[in-house]
Amino acid sequence: MKVSQTIDSVREKVKDARKQGKTIGLVPTMGALHEGHISLVEAARKKCDFVVVSIFVNPTQFGPAEDFDKYPRPIEDDLKKCEQAGVDLVFNPSPNEMYPEKVITWVNVEKITENLCGSSRPGHFRGVTTVCSKLFNIVTPDMAFFGQKDAQQSIVIKRMVADLNMPLEIVVCPIIREENGLAMSSRNKYLSEQEKEDASYIYKSLQKCMEMIDSGSRETETLINEMRTILKAKKSIKVEYISIVDEKTLENIDKIQGKSLAAIAVRIGSTRLIDNFPIDIT
Ligand code: PAJ
Numbered sequence: 001m002k003v004s005q006t007i008d009s010v011r012e013k014v015k016d017a018r019k020q021g022k023t024i025g026l027v028p029t030m031g032a033l034h035e036g037h038i039s040l041v042e043a044a045r046k047k048c049d050f051v052v053v054s055i056f057v058n059p060t061q062f063g064p065a066e067d068f069d070k071y072p073r074p075i076e077d078d079l080k081k082c083e084q085a086g087v088d089l090v091f092n093p094s095p096n097e098m099y100p101e102k103v104i105t106w107v108n109v110e111k112i113t114e115n116l117c118g119s120s121r122p123g124h125f126r127g128v129t130t131v132c133s134k135l136f137n138i139v140t141p142d143m144a145f146f147g148q149k150d151a152q153q154s155i156v157i158k159r160m161v162a163d164l165n166m167p168l169e170i171v172v173c174p175i176i177r178e179e180n181g182l183a184m185s186s187r188n189k190y191l192s193e194q195e196k197e198d199a200s201y202i203y204k205s206l207q208k209c210m211e212m213i214d215s216g217s218r219e220t221e222t223l224i225n226e227m228r229t230i231l232k233a234k235k236s237i238k239v240e241y242i243s244i245v246d247e248k249t250l251e252n253i254d255k256i257q258g259k260s261l262a263a264i265a266v267r268i269g270s271t272r273l274i275d276n277f278p279i280d281i282t
Contacts, residue, residue, distance in 0.1 A: 003082045003090045007138050010091050014139060017088070022049035022200070026141035028132060030093075031055040032072040032186035033081045036176040039146040041085045043173045052139050053082050054091040061127025062102060067270075072189055084108065084171065098134065107133045109156050109163070112250045116152050116207045116263055117274065118242055128153055129160050136166055143169045147182050149176075149274045151261055152250060175275070183275045190271040198234040202264055205230040205242075209262050213279060218256045220244040231266065240265040240272070247278065257282050 004010045014024055025048030033055075042258045044051045055078055062068035064071075075092065106126050113125035136144065154172045161170055176184050181203030181225050182196060192198060205227040212223055215225045224242050231237050245252055247259040256279060263276040 001079075001087055001090065003079065003092060005014045005092055005094065006097060007093065010052070010089065010138055013089050014050070017050040020212075024048060024050045024139065024141045025252070026135065026139045026144040027051065027053045027054055027196055028135050028144065028146075029053060030057045030071065030186065032074060032079045032189065033078045033185065034176075034184045036147055036149060036184040037177050038081065038085050039088055041082070041149060041175050043171060044143070044145045045086055047171065048141075048143055050088045051086070052089045052091060052141065054093075054135050054139070056091075056098060056131070056135075058094055058098075058127060058131040059095055060099070061138060063121055063126050066121075066271075067075060067187075067190075069193060072186060076278070098131070101183070103108075103130065106130050107160065107164075111158050112152070112159060113156055114242060115245060115250050115252070116241060117265060120265070125153070125156050129156060132157055133160070133164075133166075136168060141168050143171055145171050147176075147276070148172055148276070149185070150219045151263060151278070155250065157246070164218065168173050179202075183273075185273065187271055187273065191268060194270070195236060196200060198236045199268055199273055201231055201234050202266060202273060206262060206264065206277050209278075210277060213256060213281070220252070220254055222254060223256075223262070227262075227264070231264075236268050238267045240267060245272070 002013055025044035027044050029037050057071050075268055107129045108126045109129055118125055158170045180200035182199045208230055209223050209227050217223055227242050231239055242264050244262050247261050260279045261276055265274045
């Protein structure tokens, strides 16, 4: 496995791989890798010949009061995990390599970045789309792999790629969970054992919503109230949003029809956690 810290070095290695006729897969991450990230690497290995993982805690997607400084950066451990997973190249640039100057050129997707996580994290998606555009330009992948865990992010990236005719395919992979149902996340490292246990109620509430939909419930207000009641059982959980939205516009809907998304964001202590499930009753 090769590790590059500079853009020139990545370009050179990708060029060599292309010369050998290999297809390129990119898995963008911020590191502190867990099984969720590794599942994306596995999907990339199945579909592409040369797999690049980027590890970069991207400053432009964090708000001033967010956890950029304390975000975990266990790089040695991450490199071992990448090696074991059969990654060909890790791109681990410094902030200065990615942003040598103050950013004045942004890639911004409108409307679908306003609801859900967009409303409590202004500027977050603009940072994500900008860094992903840069990574796509640097690595020039045929395919890039994202997780359903960050459902809005995947939808925003797909829309950006479509709107700007970027020449790559976006593949979205399923959510990997802990045994208790908690969606794996690098931020789970901030939680105590008790908080992790409490956090399992997020998935419990989504499961209840799925069951109710299976039994014919369609009014989103009823479904959201039920999920809120389940989450209220744990005093440590502070709900930021529980929403059911149209899968394409990400606007709140009153009645479930076609493809939609149930999504939750909560805080436990100072840790922000998100989860969701796609609904399809077409
Ligand atoms: P990060 O949070 O490190 O996540 C990297 C990728 O792993 C994302 O596509 C995310 O959806 C996926 N992922 C995280 N937890 C997962 C889980 N439990 N199951 C499946 N996939 C999971 O998302 C980011 O980084 C950044 O915003 C990034 C896209 C790298 C841009 O900086």
